[in-house]
Amino acid sequence: MQARSPQNRVVVTGMGVVSPNAVGLPDFEQALRQGKSGISFIPKLEELKFGCQIGGVPPLDDATKEKYFSPLELRYLKATGIIYGIVAGVAAWEDAGLPVPQEKEAEPDWEGGCIFGAGFSGAEAVRDATYLVDNKNVRRLGSTTVPQVMYSGISAYLGGRLGLGNQVTTNAAACSTGTESILMAAERIRMGYAQRMLCGGCDSGGPYVWSGFDAMRVTKRRSNDDPTAASRPLSASAAGFVPGSGAGALVLESLASAEARGARIYAEILGGAINSGGQQQGGTMTAPNRKGIVRCIQQALNNAGVQAKEIDAISGHLTSTMFDPHEVEQWSLALDRNGKDFPYISSLKSLIGHCLSAAGAIESVAVILELYRGFLHPSINCEDLHPEVTSIIDSDCIPQKTLIKEDLKVIAKSSFGFGDVNSCVLFGKY
Amino acid sequence: MERKEIIEKLKKIIEPYVQDQEAFANINENTDMLNDLKVNSANLVDIIIDAEIEFDIEIDDDSAEKMVTVKDAVQIIEQLTAK
Numbered sequence: 016m017q018a019r020s021p022q023n024r025v026v027v028t029g030m031g032v033v034s035p036n037a038v039g040l041p042d043f044e045q046a047l048r049q050g051k052s053g054i055s056f057i058p059k060l061e062e063l064k065f066g067c068q069i070g071g072v073p074p075l076d077d078a079t080k081e082k083y084f085s086p087l088e089l090r091y092l093k094a095t096g097i098i099y100g101i102v103a104g105v106a107a108w109e110d111a112g113l114p115v116p117q118e119k120e121a122e123p124d125w126e127g128g129c130i131f132g133a134g135f136s137g138a139e140a141v142r143d144a145t146y147l148v149d150n151k152n153v154r155r156l157g158s159t160t161v162p163q164v165m166y167s168g169i170s171a172y173l174g175g176r177l178g179l180g181n182q183v184t185t186n187a188a189a190c191s192t193g194t195e196s197i198l199m200a201a202e203r204i205r206m207g208y209a210q211r212m213l214c215g216g217c218d219s220g221g222p223y224v225w226s227g228f229d230a231m232r233v234t235k236r237r238s239n240d241d242p243t244a245a246s247r248p249l250s251a252s253a254a255g256f257v258p259g260s261g262a263g264a265l266v267l268e269s270l271a272s273a274e275a276r277g278a279r280i281y282a283e284i285l286g287g288a289i290n291s292g293g294q295q296q297g298g299t300m301t302a303p304n305r306k307g308i309v310r311c312i313q314q315a316l317n318n319a320g321v322q323a324k325e326i327d328a329i330s331g332h333l334t335s336t337m338f339d340p341h342e343v344e345q346w347s348l349a350l351d352r353n354g355k356d357f358p359y360i361s362s363l364k365s366l367i368g369h370c371l372s373a374a375g376a377i378e379s380v381a382v383i384l385e386l387y388r389g390f391l392h393p394s395i396n397c398e399d400l401h402p403e404v405t406s407i408i409d410s411d412c413i414p415q416k417t418l419i420k421e422d423l424k425v426i427a428k429s430s431f432g433f434g435d436v437n438s439c440v441l442f443g444k445y
Numbered sequence: 446m447e448r449k450e451i452i453e454k455l456k457k458i459i460e461p462y463v464q465d466q467e468a469f470a471n472i473n474e475n476t477d478m479l480n481d482l483k484v485n486s487a488n489l490v491d492i493i494i495d496a497e498i499e500f501d502i503e504i505d506d507d508s509a510e511k512m513v514t515v516k517d518a519v520q521i522i523e524q525l526t527a528k
Contacts, residue, residue: 158491
């Protein structure tokens, strides 16, 4: 990404969130401050004989759905990832005070675009369509299958809702997707190709998305009777991630555009980096090349023009697996900080599980709220910190209770994904 | 099935796809679904599927292509339900 300069500053002016522990910014902030878990037992997974029968599903009620969708849309929309993404995305646009077209003859916003991440956001629609096709009932698919199962379904729906006339596309980089979308959108604004970009990520939940992970035995088993204690990032007892779902959305805007229309500014995108470990030197489809992560963090600092010592807190990828201590080690190497000198570090996944392609986006919304409001949410379920973690950093670096911190200036957010892909973004107080 | 009953059921099926409510309020046998009601052409297949389910019939491609006005649709449904 082009380095940050006084001429190309990018700020966050709107946000929306559909998270397993809350829907909408006010409830989400409260859930963060309370350390509220969004993980619950899911009977359907038990019925289907999953090893992991718990997960994070957003509490999206009918009233909220009716606010964002017509009765016809509610009838045919099966893809929950797309539903979550539309709610979060439109809410973010409205939160930014940007106009949502009310009639079809309105001029498109030629300077407004969308790069929105997706994972398996059309899972339920794919399932329904597969059954119809296999039963020789192709014609019953109707006109609404393609937009729900095509990869760019989410950006296509959002672009139409908001009348966006700039680039409208979908990105995918496994669990790095949400964070990647923010960086790709920021880059487009820095390059001068757009003034406003809606970005974020969404993913469906449930058996058809989570089954592959269950088969790999990378999700948490043997915690089905204690859902809220199952996701345990940084703990000695971390034994697999808890799957989640939802969506997070951000409106990024050039500082010039935000100032010209007197928009509220939540935070600044100081910079970031995206790379891959090439699946070399220990990196594989599922495990990171550690060098790649260190390099990604250092490139993010360079891009932002931020010194390692200026980082106040880190929102880690930290999925609640054996890789958590490695990630702490890589942050320590990249920043050349350890012990009591290390920044605060936490994992939102302790509260909401791993929301896959939505993870980086929901976690970024949390980081920005923390910067804007001056607090750090607790990273729960790590009373038994992993000894490898405490051999690198002081235990006080991990907030186990909500901290009021008015002086936060820079928070880093990292995401890593299958395919050995990495992303790191630095958010700054504006 | 009475023609009147078919029209009432058809109106319920079409309603969610209509983009010109004024034309829908004045709907009659000669109303053209695409041009008058401004139904998105992609949604015609959805209307056909909904009609198939509602009337328990199967509308083949040739018949589907002929469903331009309300009258066309009613005639096709009448024929199929009479069988």
